[in-house]
Amino acid sequence: MKTTRIIAAALLIVGSGLMLDGAAAQQPGIHRTDLIKNDLGVPGRETLQVRVDFEPGAVSIKHSHPGEEVAYVLEGSLEYQLEGRAPVTLKAGEALFIPAGVAHVAKNVGNGKASELATYIVDKGTPLVVPVE
Template sequence: MGIKDRPEGISHTAVEAAPGLWRIDLQKHDLSIPGWEVVQTRVEFTPESPPFKHSHPGEEIILVLQGSLEYQIDGRPPVVCRTGDALTVPYGVHHQARNVGDDIAVELATYVVEKGKPLLTKIE
């Protein structure tokens, strides 16, 4: 999908990471704790974006900026978060998110992760 094909409402700086899932990397910095870094990303979900199960090598702290997202975190019942809601996904826990609204949903994802490891591991 090219820039001209982006759904209305998706930021012009977003990069499509999966069908209907757009990411904008905002910052990445080493932490004062050796071997750890923080990565902050804006993630934009179209209503058609399929969820995919994945994990991270650290904590993911999520703030929903727009819309409604359903999170399925292994070992917990699914939860719907709306604009202004926040949650944390523990280190290495498998999880997925999907847009349960009619418009673009947006989250601010802040990852506190081990440096040098892949930020995201997709679970088949």
Template sequence: MNKILTITIALLAAASISGTAVAQTQPTPQSSMRKNLQNHDLHNTEREVFQSEVSLEAGASFPRHSHPGEEFIYVLKGTWVYQFDGQPPITVKAGETLFIPYGAVHSAKNVGGETGIELATHVIEKGKPLLTLANEEQK
């Protein structure tokens, strides 16, 4: 299946899914983009899986935020630095993975010279937004 057809099918599927995470608009900085790829209920009716492709322009960062569930990252392109509150930064390059625990406040920055792309898979609580921006008081 060619890439255009795959993307079209993914977008049509995302548009037809009534899951909360797909239906809600999420804040994203101008230098980043989130393309929803798929969203499915799990056997456990309190959770759903949400998968997206996230891109971040060279030198750009995504602000501190958290998710109502676990996040599994696979970097497809570029070099990303993730900063978790109270921890040293973690650098993840293309072909590497990162696990983000439930509710962990974190930010991401593309430290490479090209647009970075990651595959983000979230296992989140149903009925909650995919992400919540953190305020400075949460530091």
């Protein structure tokens, strides 16, 4: 009986961790579509490309990544707030480089849907989105 409770508690803890990672990736008003994931020629590094769609007014959680991100706005207007910098607003056709480990928030500041193409060059095998308080 005690072993069953320990196993159940362990599964609950592991499951909660998985849900947290999923919650960081899929937030209300934000939809991520994974496009490609591939190893790089540099050992331990990989690249991922993701389309991120923001409903009007949607705001990401404050987060960072275990590598660099290039955000290219496909449609609409997105405001990016990188830690230690003034906010910058980009419209369709503009891009932003986000250094590894820099905490940031993205927000749809337009009237309609906004979308970005996010390209990540990150450490392989690590969570892509790291929530920051």
